Amino acid sequence: MSQQGYVAAPPYSQAQPGIGGYQGGFGAPPAQPLYGHYGGPPQGFNAPPAGVMKSPPTSPAGMPPSPVSSQYNPSVQQNGAHPQRYASPSAASPPYGQPSHSVYNNMASPAPPTQQLANQMSAMNLGSYGAMQSQPLPPTSSVAQQHFQTPAPAMGQPQMHPAPQAPHMASQNQMSPPQSPLTNMLASGQPMGGQSMAGPPMGGQSMAGPPMGGQSMAGPPMGGQSMAGPPMGGQSMTGPPMAGMNMPFPGPPPSGQGAFQQHGTGPAAPSGYPQQSGQFGGLMSGPQPGMSGGFPGTSGGLAGPPQKKLDPDSIPSTTQVIEDDKARLGGHVFSTNMRGQVPPLVTTDFTVQDQGNASPRFIRCTTYSLPCTAELAKQCQVPLASVIKPFAKLPKNETPLYVVNHGETGPIRCNRCKAYMCPYMQFIDGGRRYQCSFCNCVSEVPVFYFQHLDHMGRRVDFYERPELSQGSYEFVATLDYCKNNKPPNPPAYIFMIDVSYTNIKSGLVKLVCDELKSLLEKLPREDGAEASAIKVGFVTYNKVLHFYNVKSALAQPQMMVVSDIAEMFVPLLDGFLVNYQDSRAVIYNLLDQIPDMFADTNESETVFAPVIQAGVEAFKAAECSGKLFIFHSSMPTAEAPGKLKNRDDKKLVNTDKEKTLFQPQKGVYEQLSKDCVAQGCCVDLFLFPSQYLDLASMADVPSHTGGSVYKYNNFQVKTNLYVLLLKLATRFFAQCRVCDPPGFRATDFFGAIYMNNTTDVEMAAVDCDKAVTVEFKHDDTLSEESGAFMQCALLYTTISGQRRLRIHNLSLNCTSQLSELYKCCETDSLINFFAKSAYRAILNQPVKNVRDILVNQTAHMLACYRKNCASPSAASQLILPDSMKVFPVYMNSLMKTAPLVGSTELSTDDRAHQRLSVMAMGVEDSQLQLYPRLIPLHNVDVSREAVPDPVRCSEERLSDSGLFLLENGHSIFLWLGQASPPDLIQSLFNAPSLAHLQQEHMFTLPELDNPLSKKVRTIISELLEKRPNSMKLQIVRQRDKLEMLFRQFLVEDKGLHGGASYMDFLCYVHREIRQLLT
């Protein structure tokens, strides 16, 4: 087989024409394929570079905290609506220079009330996260099951065919503990269940069957079924792939067998992941025959006896990983004093103590141990990336960043590479000079900055200077850092409301005007300031623009109309941007009048680009930066720059031209983005569409200026439960630069950003939820001894108009051992990177290629681990690194997301919207998006404060008599089982039974005075408050039509619009890994 593997299955040994390798980015394909696996000789797996050691069969004690997964950490809450939390650190903390020992030391003590464990923690060796025993192996033969232990199936759920006990499993485990529980995942005796393996994970677009219907059927192997049906059509659960843990997998079927034919053939072969080598760099030539990823031969290997049902509990569980991490690290203090420490998961509640490295709230990495060489990176294909959320909110018990002010001198920087003073600079020569850790250049210490060194060679003022002892801090910038060397004016907000016919008639305009009144009261201000320095202005528009003079001296606001929308100008300067406090009366007057002013309008056409242009011009005139809040409903079809036309075409889905659906229309919006960034004009867009409006084009400016797009489909004022969530607290006119160590450089950036050159990220504004994902590549060999340093410097304007630099530093380990690299991976960050890179890639190539590449890379990463790090074991075992145990479920979920799934049933605008919103997400948000929380509420303990633990996102976990909450940061559902007990319905809805629930019940829970109602409403409102987006609660009854909406979030199940179940995907990946290893 192995010979055949090489001979007959060239995909791994030869780059396919036209595919090329990939640079990790999605740019032009490199001349030389970078990754040996895809493009290079097959030896990639056989001959690890010298120095790469297979991991010794060490104990699990060596495992890092398993990264990954999630549960929203309330303390990391990103809710843009709380401007006051943006307290200027300078006010909240002693002026820089003061933080003495005690300041740092006592950070450990303020244990959050929810975290009593912190006391215990203070005594423990904080640096030992990586060395903590993860989970002792249970001694009994039930070990196999325990490893995959998940919460008991939801109420009333029968346990599905438990996996047979494996008498010899325990010993097997002990033989190869490093591989984590997954070691035990033996494939069953049936060749990976022809049906499950054969189906391409994503092939199922055409699946029409009831989504999960037959899941519990344990039918015989159904060759014919899968042939006829969509690749994954055959009920995944019927396949026994994982069932008998003690049954050795008989090895992959001969390559001639139907199921695997695709591997052995060239480009002409129907589909076949292996051929999609390389990553997103190359272009596939021509469409793949065999529908959406084919997998035509599904009958192969199905001749076996009827197969037993697979136990869903036997595969790694995200909720379990999350719970384990919480149990292990929840409530602890994470002290950032060690290089390359893997932090707790984003879902774990922990306290960060900055001791020289940036908090994981600001920077997370795909791995905390970088491969020393490019070859090693190429071999494992683990992307090397950081997800930087520069203004992440800190919980109240963590110290805000210190602000360092060097006065007129400004921040101290390396003479050569311009890196900012940081804990990694080495002082030498008695403290008179320092050596830059980024470029090794030696610079003189300025006289005012001189300080003696102690016996350790450390400056004696080490603890008094944040820039020497902290991972994150800020510098006050000098005029050199200001535009035109002038101090910036405070920023301004302009509210721009579409007052065309539909919006007036629907009541939206009135709603927005009413909401604005209360929002204006919350304008952010610097700590200690009496009023906000931010100025505000108002514009309404349809085919023309109306500017308002709201100068405080006026009794009535005055309107000025600009109808020459081709040459946008601002008709008034004085009185347009005003101080809210001074002009409050006039502004209230205006907001009261606007709905009436346009009550009789017949104008249904709107403009859009001129509206943004007007904002830019206004900021230009006022010489300030700022933000536009635009409330808009329809496609801008009026004759004007940026006019759009309907180009929605479902026929393009699953063709080479599908990418055009995601591409913005060229021209006007491109230039507008540039103008906006140059002026520091960020655009937040609130859309209330009732039909297609070309979101890809309309969102182009927001997605390049650090803005957000909020989309409220079929918005109805009377059932309105949305809160317009305006991110008022924002930093402006930001430029971000990442300094790399020698041998390593940032090559690609993902986010709501604009790149004028290849190194400087520009954002007109940045808020607490926006993250930039940065990919790194080797230039040279990294040193294991010195490690790697990263510095992210962000120059920005505060809400009061002060220019500052925010610096985040992080040091990582470097290793020549793959096992170390894998040990330090973080699944949540990996998936954030993969999501963003895939979502960018679909702008340039067919969605199917992108999915194939994702699967390929998943298999390669895991195969490389198996090959180089795992101790020898049966080929039938699926072995996953502990840190990536649940990586496959996230990857599969990603491939089932709307942008990647390629279904004509999905709205083009929704797909484009999801694509763009993920691009700007931090790790917490992407984790939640890809693995929603499914929280059982029917058995909630009303006396406990905590939210019940989520269960796995699968129909298996639902029960007819259950009540579940599901939420992913964008949508929130309350699902009612059809046999919900009447008293439960009574308590929540004041109705005798489900059948009595009326339409008006479906969007809100009445405020009833009983413990259950209160508890459920509290849980929901807490979730709503935490999320960066506003979410509209939808109540669905089992078997209602709406249930389909709910079910698409059950990401472990087969996708409603295509895509494999988790189980099938895992089987498929396993098969791919085995192919790679043969």
Ligand SMILES: [Zn+2]
């Ligand atoms: Zn330097």
